[in-house]
Amino acid sequence: MDQLPARDPVSGPRSLLDRLFDQGLLVRTGVDGLYGRSGEFESVVEAVDRIATRLGAGDGAESLRFPPGMSRPAFERSGYLKGFPNLAGTIHCFCGNDADHARLLACIEAGTDWTGGQAASEIVLTPAACYPLYPVAAARGALPEGGLLFDLQSYCFRHEPSLEPTRMQMFRMREYVRMGSPDQVLAFRELWLERGTAMMRELGLPIAVDPANDPFFGRAGRMLANNQRAQGLKFELNVPVNSEDKPTACLSFNYHQDHFGTIWDIRQADGEVAHTACVGFGLERITLALLRHHGLDIEAWPDAVRDRLWG
Amino acid sequence: MDQLPARDPVSGPRSLLDRLFDQGLLVRTGVDGLYGRSGEFESVVEAVDRIATRLGAGDGAESLRFPPGMSRPAFERSGYLKGFPNLAGTIHCFCGNDADHARLLACIEAGTDWTGGQAASEIVLTPAACYPLYPVAAARGALPEGGLLFDLQSYCFRHEPSLEPTRMQMFRMREYVRMGSPDQVLAFRELWLERGTAMMRELGLPIAVDPANDPFFGRAGRMLANNQRAQGLKFELNVPVNSEDKPTACLSFNYHQDHFGTIWDIRQADGEVAHTACVGFGLERITLALLRHHGLDIEAWPDAVRDRLWG
Numbered sequence: 001m002d003q004l005p006a007r008d009p010v011s012g013p014r015s016l017l018d019r020l021f022d023q024g025l026l027v028r029t030g031v032d033g034l035y036g037r038s039g040e041f042e043s044v045v046e047a048v049d050r051i052a053t054r055l056g057a058g059d060g061a062e063s064l065r066f067p068p069g070m071s072r073p074a075f076e077r078s079g080y081l082k083g084f085p086n087l088a089g090t091i092h093c094f095c096g097n098d099a100d101h102a103r104l105l106a107c108i109e110a111g112t113d114w115t116g117g118q119a120a121s122e123i124v125l126t127p128a129a130c131y132p133l134y135p136v137a138a139a140r141g142a143l144p145e146g147g148l149l150f151d152l153q154s155y156c157f158r159h160e161p162s163l164e165p166t167r168m169q170m171f172r173m174r175e176y177v178r179m180g181s182p183d184q185v186l187a188f189r190e191l192w193l194e195r196g197t198a199m200m201r202e203l204g205l206p207i208a209v210d211p212a213n214d215p216f217f218g219r220a221g222r223m224l225a226n227n228q229r230a231q232g233l234k235f236e237l238n239v240p241v242n243s244e245d246k247p248t249a250c251l252s253f254n255y256h257q258d259h260f261g262t263i264w265d266i267r268q269a270d271g272e273v274a275h276t277a278c279v280g281f282g283l284e285r286i287t288l289a290l291l292r293h294h295g296l297d298i299e300a301w302p303d304a305v306r307d308r309l310w311g
Numbered sequence: 312m313d314q315l316p317a318r319d320p321v322s323g324p325r326s327l328l329d330r331l332f333d334q335g336l337l338v339r340t341g342v343d344g345l346y347g348r349s350g351e352f353e354s355v356v357e358a359v360d361r362i363a364t365r366l367g368a369g370d371g372a373e374s375l376r377f378p379p380g381m382s383r384p385a386f387e388r389s390g391y392l393k394g395f396p397n398l399a400g401t402i403h404c405f406c407g408n409d410a411d412h413a414r415l416l417a418c419i420e421a422g423t424d425w426t427g428g429q430a431a432s433e434i435v436l437t438p439a440a441c442y443p444l445y446p447v448a449a450a451r452g453a454l455p456e457g458g459l460l461f462d463l464q465s466y467c468f469r470h471e472p473s474l475e476p477t478r479m480q481m482f483r484m485r486e487y488v489r490m491g492s493p494d495q496v497l498a499f500r501e502l503w504l505e506r507g508t509a510m511m512r513e514l515g516l517p518i519a520v521d522p523a524n525d526p527f528f529g530r531a532g533r534m535l536a537n538n539q540r541a542q543g544l545k546f547e548l549n550v551p552v553n554s555e556d557k558p559t560a561c562l563s564f565n566y567h568q569d570h571f572g573t574i575w576d577i578r579q580a581d582g583e584v585a586h587t588a589c590v591g592f593g594l595e596r597i598t599l600a601l602l603r604h605h606g607l608d609i610e611a612w613p614d615a616v617r618d619r620l621w622g
Contacts, residue, residue, distance in 0.1 A: 027375060027447055030382045031433045036447060039374030039462075063350030064338060067481035068379045068466050071341045076419050085405040085412050090429050091436065092403050093470040094396040098529040101396050108387050113431075118401050120426035121470060122342045123480065125402065136338055136347060151350075155379050155466060159404040159432060169434065170378035218409040 016242060016292060017165045023296045032161040033169035037284075040298055044287040045172065047309035049153065052174045052281050055195050061151035061176060068155035068170075069123040070132040078134070079263055080127055083216045083224065087158040089125035092118035125157035129175040130278050137179060138264035145269045147180020149188070153283075166241050166248040166285050174281040179261070181268055185277040189253050192279035196237055196251045204305045205239050205250075205289050212236040212249065233257070239289040250285045254278050327553060327603065328476045334607045343472040344480035348595075351609055355598040356483065358620035360464065363485045363592050366506050372462035372487060379466035379481075380434040381443040389445070390574055391438055394527045394535065398469040400436035403429035436468035440486040441589050448490060449575035456580045458491020460499070464594075477552050477559040477596050485592040490572070492579055496588040500564050503590035507548055507562045515616045516550050516561075516600050523547040523560065544568070550600040561596045565589050 020026040027036030037045070069091060075081075081088060094104065096117060107114035126132060129152040137148060153174045160167055178188035193209065200207045212234045213225035228234055233256070236249035254277060260266065261274035268274050294301040331337040338347030348356070380402060386392075392399060405415065407428060418425035437443060440463040448459060464485040471478055489499035504520065511518045523545045524536035539545055544567070547560035565588060571577065572585035579585050605612040 027377075028450075029377075029443060030384060030446070034378060034380060034382065034434060036378075036443065037376045039376075042374070042376050063353070065348045065350070065353050066338075066340075067345060067347075067479075069345060069468070069481050071345065073341060076425075081419065081425075082416060085407075085415055089402040089404055089432065089434075090426055091400040091468070091470075092426075092429070092431070093400055096396075098531075101529055104396060105393060108392065114387075114392075115401055115403075115431035118403070118431065120403070120424075120429065121400065122472075123345060123400075132340060132347065135341070139339070157380070157402070159402075161433075168378075170380050218412055220409075 015163070016288075017163055019296060020165055020288075020291070025291065025296065026165065031169070032163055033167060035165075035168065041287060044290060044298065044309065045283045048281065048283055048286045048290075049172075049174055051199060051308070052176075053151075055199060056151060056176055059149055059176075061149040063151045064133065064136070066126065066129070066132040066152070066154050068126055068157065070126050071135075072120070072122050072124050074135045075124045075127075075131065077263060078131055079259075080131065083214060083221065084127065084158075086217050087160060087215075088127060089157045089159055091121045091123045091125065093121045095119050126154055127158060128156055128280065129154045129173040130177045130280075133177055134260045134264045134266065134276075138266045142267040142269055142271070143179055143274055147178065147184045147268070147274070149179075150177045151175075152177060164242045166282075166288050168284055171285070172283040174283055175278050177276065177278040179266060179274045179276045181272075182257075182275045185275045186255060189255055189277045189279065193235065193253050196253070196279065196281075200237060200239070200250065200286075202304075202308050203286075203290060204302060205293055207250075208238045208247065210236055210238055212252065239285075239293075241285070241289050241292045248282075248285055248289065250282050250289055252280045252282075254280070326474070327599075328474055330607060331476055331599075331602070336602065336607065337476065342480070343474055344478060346476075346479065352598060355601060355609065355620065356594045359592065359594055359597045360483075360485055362510060362619070363487075364462075366510060367462060367487055370460055370487075372460040374462045375444065375447070377437065377440070377443040377463070377465050379437055379468065381437050382446075383431070383433050383435050385446045386435045386438075386442065388574060389442055390570075391442065394525060394532065395438065395469075397528050398471060398526075399438060400468045400470055402432045402434045402436065404432045406430050437465055438469060439467055439591065440465045440484040441488045441591075444488055445571045445575045445577065445587075449577045453578040453580055453582070454490055454585055458489060458495045458579070458585070460490075461488045462486075463488060475553045477593075477599050479595055482596075483594040485594055486589050488587065488589045490577060490585045490587045492583075493568075493586045496586045497566060500566055500588045500590070504546065504564050507564070507590065507592075511548060511550070511561065511597075513615075513619050514597075514601060515613060516604055518561075519549045519558065521547055521549055523563065550596075550604075552596070552600050552603045559593075559596055559600065561593050561600055563591045563593075565591070 025041045213228040216224040235253045237251040238247035241248040258273045266274040524539040527535040546564045548562040549558035552559040567587045569584045577585040
């Protein structure tokens, strides 16, 4: 891990989150991990997103954009609830009549719980940008010879209220997703490990690439996490943002083997189950890493960093 | 209402929605009103969004971007559930242990309902881009002499599954919101009625500006809707998209009087309750109107329209 800059631009008695509020870069909503963003904050998010576009521009990815929700049946089939039931968000709706409506309003008036009558809709919040993609790809039939490459971005939801600004409940993830043979998807992951590392260095950020695991739930989850690490399936590009001891994963590089290919019956051209891999950019996290290391005054960032973002 | 073009570029036996799927502009998810968007579709959405930015560029609006969810306490206080309980979406989460998790997975395996144990979180989906703004503005204290102007955009949710492509459950709304005296906010609404009308004409769309009402729920809602019309509080800029008989509201111009000012105790500089108004651009709806009237081949759109979007 590189050293933090000697002159720490945002150290001080107040937390990073408080300083982001003070500066107006993030806006309080009353819920931990749910924030408004200023126009300035957004200009960095958009610039990082454009860099990700430029890095992948020559690869011929198909660009798709999904809304922040996905089909509940697809979500159930995806297996997400096996690993991360605690992070998922289901969308519930009112299906009552005038009398039910009156009762609901009376509960709100009295300050008592009114949500018991809400019924699960067909939509759940997207947990990672690539989850809505797999059923769409599967519906197209077997992959072409060279496999497929997609470019995605969406708001994602994870129910993990936190005071660390890098752990938002609603945040944007940019992704490239590769589907094909094991060789094809591993080459893709290798390429993006190099590209992502170079990108972050050019943005003047101290980084480390580390093996990682997803935060699988419960007792059974520990074994899944250990397996994932032992097999080298997940790497994260970490930057100290909230603290030096617990750096923040700003990009992640994931080899799913045939996990999604089997679930969705996605086939390679030769009939074998497809392998998949993805690289994910945490757009808010990269933005926060830039603010943490170059200071909260974006106008005063080093010229080289500003040129890379807006040049 | 202007006439539809004599040569209807997307008429035919298949519905507009089916043709959008056929062309790959929208992508099926299995849920009515929830669709993926192609890169081409998004390029139009982004171009319309940029026009809205240019039109308001000289006004000094403060730009804020909220995620697609907002605080549930703020949502309850906003009054949205009085008018539109049926459209709201609450986000529910799993709070159980390993045993609860095993039961949840067994339900999914058996194809029975597993959502009963989900508990309401502190977050609800944003129903209109301006709803998260009012408590933020209120927390800043009384308005300055000239009032305030905000620029917003977010994904919004309304639970109204439909086969009309213009009635999506998740869609993006760009908004300008004015807070101040009645004169200030009415002048703002008038200005945007003119700007919005000119914008849509320059995009080659046949439009009508009509008085309108929100779709208030239930028996009591009918009276609210009638009042809103009688007082001329809401106007919509309509374009035939799905049909000529039922044109689609692509922009709306809303004078809230002191509704939000009273709920949130937002005060003018002189201590009077603030009035508010907003103009909302339905970004997907304007995009669909362009596709409907200029054809599904975006490259073949009239030069004047393409220049306005990308010139």
